[in-house]
Amino acid sequence: MPNLIDFKLIFTNIPKLLRALPITLEITFFAMIIGLVLGLLLAIIKVNKLPGLAQITAVFVSFIRGTPLLVQLYISYYAIPIFLKYINYLNHTNYNINAIPSMVFVLLAFSLNEAAYNSENIRAALLSVNKGEIEAAKSLGMTRWQVLRRITIPEAFVVALPTLGNAFIGLMKNTSLAFVASVVDMTAQGQILAGGNYRYFEVYLSLAIIYWILTIITEQILRILENRLTLFSKLQTQVPMAKTHFWLKGKWGQPINDRHSASHETV
Amino acid sequence: MIDIQHLTKRFNHNTIFEDLNLSIDSGEVLGIIGPSGAGKSTLLRCLNLLEEPDQGLITIDKSVYDVKKDSKKQAHLFRQQTSMVFQQFNLFQQKTVLENVMEGLITVKKLDRNEAEKKATHYLQAVDLENRLNYYPQQLSGGQQQRVGIARGLAMESGVLLLDEPTSALDTELVAEVLNTIKKVILNNKNQTVIIVSHELAFIKDVATRVVFFDNGGIVETGTPDKLFNYPEKERTALFLSRFKHSLKGA
Ligand SMILES: Nc1ncnc2c1ncn2[C@@H]1O[C@H](COP(=O)(O)OP(=O)(O)OP(=O)(O)O)[C@@H](O)[C@H]1O
Ligand SMILES: [Mg+2]
Numbered sequence: 001m002p003n004l005i006d007f008k009l010i011f012t013n014i015p016k017l018l019r020a021l022p023i024t025l026e027i028t029f030f031a032m033i034i035g036l037v038l039g040l041l042l043a044i045i046k047v048n049k050l051p052g053l054a055q056i057t058a059v060f061v062s063f064i065r066g067t068p069l070l071v072q073l074y075i076s077y078y079a080i081p082i083f084l085k086y087i088n089y090l091n092h093t094n095y096n097i098n099a100i101p102s103m104v105f106v107l108l109a110f111s112l113n114e115a116a117y118n119s120e121n122i123r124a125a126l127l128s129v130n131k132g133e134i135e136a137a138k139s140l141g142m143t144r145w146q147v148l149r150r151i152t153i154p155e156a157f158v159v160a161l162p163t164l165g166n167a168f169i170g171l172m173k174n175t176s177l178a179f180v181a182s183v184v185d186m187t188a189q190g191q192i193l194a195g196g197n198y199r200y201f202e203v204y205l206s207l208a209i210i211y212w213i214l215t216i217i218t219e220q221i222l223r224i225l226e227n228r229l230t231l232f233s234k235l236q237t238q239v240p241m242a243k244t245h246f247w248l249k250g251k252w253g254q255p256i257n258d259r260h261s262a263s264h265e266t267v
Numbered sequence: 268m269i270d271i272q273h274l275t276k277r278f279n280h281n282t283i284f285e286d287l288n289l290s291i292d293s294g295e296v297l298g299i300i301g302p303s304g305a306g307k308s309t310l311l312r313c314l315n316l317l318e319e320p321d322q323g324l325i326t327i328d329k330s331v332y333d334v335k336k337d338s339k340k341q342a343h344l345f346r347q348q349t350s351m352v353f354q355q356f357n358l359f360q361q362k363t364v365l366e367n368v369m370e371g372l373i374t375v376k377k378l379d380r381n382e383a384e385k386k387a388t389h390y391l392q393a394v395d396l397e398n399r400l401n402y403y404p405q406q407l408s409g410g411q412q413q414r415v416g417i418a419r420g421l422a423m424e425s426g427v428l429l430l431d432e433p434t435s436a437l438d439t440e441l442v443a444e445v446l447n448t449i450k451k452v453i454l455n456n457k458n459q460t461v462i463i464v465s466h467e468l469a470f471i472k473d474v475a476t477r478v479v480f481f482d483n484g485g486i487v488e489t490g491t492p493d494k495l496f497n498y499p500e501k502e503r504t505a506l507f508l509s510r511f512k513h514s515l516k517g518a
Pocket of ligand 2: 307308309431432
């Protein structure tokens with residue numbers, strides 16, 4: 001059985017597949033950047049419990065988390081053109097909806113999906129920032145926005161980095177679903193290749209190797225970044241605990257120092 | 268000049284103090300003492316609006332904050348009238364000692380980096396930390412961290428320094444080092460108004476120009492250190508002080 005596996009093909013496939021790498025990376029980076037910015041915005045809305053917006057955000061995140069990414073891609077691909085056609089009809093306009101590149105629907109679906117998941121991680125990270133540092137920044141006279149930009153977000157970023165890194169890796173692999181919107185990413189490119197020579201197994205092995213290597217590279221970059229950022233962060237050493245004197249006991253016996261930090265405080 | 272009029276603070280239905288009135292002259296060193304839970308921290312935090320008072324009027328020099336009229340959005344402007352030193356230091360962990368002190372100078376006072384660095388270095392010298400400029404907070408002892416906190420407050424040159432139990436989170440052997448720094452700061456600048464909440468009664472007796480005894484609901488008694496510590500008028504004051512007889516001896 002000489003022809004069961006063509007080992008050479010596994011490797012000669014790789015350069016051909018890599019031609020579609022820019023598409024894969026484009027979706028990944030675009031969705032991650034939008035996902036971070038929008039995710040941060042949603043997280044701030046949630047943390048500050050902005051009336052109205054917080055409820056909309058909650059429904060949005062719940063929907064994204066409660067439905068498969070594949071279904072979201074289909075909805076973006078089919079439902080949005082229908083919606084736009086309806087707008088055309090309502091306004092008696094005649095924009096050519098078919099002219100919208102399918103990449104747009106893919107980027108939209110991935111970005112929103114990423115934003116929803118990131119918002120949960122970023123929210124947790126924002127809440128983990130030491131309230132004392134936020135108070136110190138406020139007491140200097142910084143505006144809410146300055147406190148957020150100079151203190152809260154940089155501190156939260158360090159905390160969120162590992163989970164955001166995981167999200168990035170997950171996203172990179174999920175881009176292989178883009179084919180449903182007829183965008184030719186690496187995986188779609190592989191299917192086209194295999195469609196020509198019926199060597200599906202080899203092509204999928206080639207793809208697996210490429211995704212795996214990409215993931216390893218990303219992990220290494222993240223590790224370097226984490227090491228730099230957490231060098232002196234509070235993750236490394238404990239903030240010295242306050243001593244508890246008899247007169248420092250709160251009403252219920254907890255150290256009084258914990259009380260202010262426990263008071264609910266908006267970011 | 269600080270003028271507090273009719274200040275009221277509640278947490279839900281728990282009234283911490285009501286209709287509190289207090290005037291503090293420029294250059295005064297006001298010591299606030301009192302039992303735990305009396306509301307001393309809450310009062311200091313109301314002065315820089317880290318707690319939102321429920322009622323009242325706070326005037327610091329020419330700035331007035333009227334709880335009823337002024338919106339929370341103005342809080343950051345009013346906060347520039349005072350500088351706070353925290354019990355837990357609250358240094359920015361990701362910033363170096365120098366950056367901690369420069370932060371407010373750059374973002375709030377809008378100094379350029381060079382000026383900010385010069386000023387920050389000056390105040391770090393004043394607390395004897397000029398050889399720790401590029402350390403991170405976690406590389407410092409608690410006493411050193413608190414001295415950075417003091418420099419950070421002083422550098423804003425607000426004229427009013429608020430200290431909330433600045434040494435109670437410190438190990439005993441580090442307390443003196445920070446108290447000495449505070450004393451030095453007070454002696455160096457006669458115009459600096461200082462309000463200090465502390466259980467270090469001997470220290471308060473030493474540095475304060477006036478002492479307030481604070482207990483549930485507000486100010487019980489106020490007077491010079493000599494009068495308040497040696498000849499308290501109110502029974503509650505005497506009772507409180509009797510618990511500290513031991514530590515006050517020889518002060
Ligand atoms: N954020 C908060 N929410 C609810 N109650 C609070 C809050 N902060 C303080 N309190 C209550 O207010 C009262 C006064 O507290 P405060 O911390 O001002 O006392 P203190 O005089 O500084 O005491 P200590 O000497 O122990 O520091 C206490 O009964 C406390 O339980
Ligand atoms: Mg207190």
